[in-house]
Amino acid sequence: MPKKIIGNLTSMACASGLSSLSQACMLIEGGHADVVIAGGSDSVSNTEVPLPRAVTYGLMMAQRKGVMSFFKEAGYNPLKWFPGGIALTERSTGKTMGWHGDLIAELNSISREDQEALAAASHANAARAEKAGYFKEEIVPVTIDKKGKKAEVTCDDVMQRDTEKMKAKMPSLKPVFRKEGGTITAATSSTLTDGGSAMLVMSEEKAKKLGYPTDVCVKSWYFSGIDPYPQLLLAPVLGWGPALKKAGLTPKDIDLYEIHEAFAAQVLATIKCLKSQEFFDRYANGAKPVLTEDIDLSKLNVNGGSLALGHPFAATGGRIVTSLANELRRSGKRHGLVSICAAGGLGGVAILEHTARR
Known part of the structure; x- marks a missing residue:
């Protein structure tokens, strides 16, 4: 797609894909867009894992003041640097x-x-x-x-x-x-699992003009x-x-x-x-x-x-x-x-x- 095409992210946990579809419909109904691609993707095999706060803060300080600043914040025991486990936890x-x-x-x-x-x-x-x-x-x-x-x-x-x-x-x-x-x-x-999905959304008038069902x-x-x-x-x-x-x-x-x-x-x-x-x-x-x-x-x-x-x-x-x-x-x-x-x-x-x- 050309670089002039705008995009944005939406997050609603497992309903994110459906949320993106509803937003696409609203953009079209409101006259703000003619054609929208809506969807979502997740890669559990490449998921982010939480690091201890002392480690992340130490890395930030190391970039500013040198590598020894990392040890000052995170300590010298590598066992305490390990990331947390992956868990699908309801935050509330x-x-x-x-x-x-x-x-x-x-x-x-x-x-x-x-x-x-x-x-x-x-x-x-x-x-x-x-x-x-x-x-x-x-x-x-x-x-x-x-x-x-x-x-x-x-x-x-x-x-x-x-x-x-x-x-x-x-x-x-x-x-x-x-x-x-x-x-x-x-x-x-x-x-x-890893996966992605995409839906092509447009008004009936636009779909007929472009030859889509x-x-x-x-x-x-x-x-x-x-x-x-x-x-x-x-x-x-x-x-x-x-x-x-x-x-x-x-x-x-x-x-x-x-x-x-x-x-x-x-x-x-x-x-x-x-x-x-x-x-x-x-x-x-x-x-x-x-x-x-x-x-x-x-x-x-x-x-x-x-x-x-x-x-x-x-x-x-x-x-x-x-x-x-x-x-x-x-x-x-x-x-x-x-x-x-x-x-x-x-x-x-x-x-x-x-x-x-x-």
């Missing part, structure tokens, strides 16, 4: 995301068996979609250097393609976040927040109703659901709380629940979700939106809903419409 509580996921499972009575069933379905759906060639429409091959040799990455590498073998192994896995009373295992948690549009979006303790990952529950209202739709109008699978427990708790008056009394000032019955799981993450495909944080929103847009076209369905939880007690919901089905 000091607990890991997995710990919160386990707590959500406990509070909402989500069994380990149900979590494992959802995880197996995610992998099975992804394997079926891959075999059908659906992901070829979405994945851009990447060439990497592997031990001095060039290798092309053309597919996701965390998917369990033998789901029967996976089902047999899951019951023997130990809880990874809460040793006592925990139910979340490695199999029912999303895998941290105009058959899928962003109907509405809504971002919500919840007290991080104790239901950290359930903020999207509070966003479904407003997003549906903005789109002029009811839950019965939704044909496909894409709920980000941070943990199988969080997905199942989201579905359960969407019809819980107790939850809405506590967190939504007594508003009526969005659902009166569970959603049809055959409409959920039909081509797999983050449990099977990985979760490169900021890239997840773009992946989910792209997957849903393509599935609406393939299936001939009209409306799809995206639901993404994020750190900080944040959540994002968006509704897409396949306009060819109007």
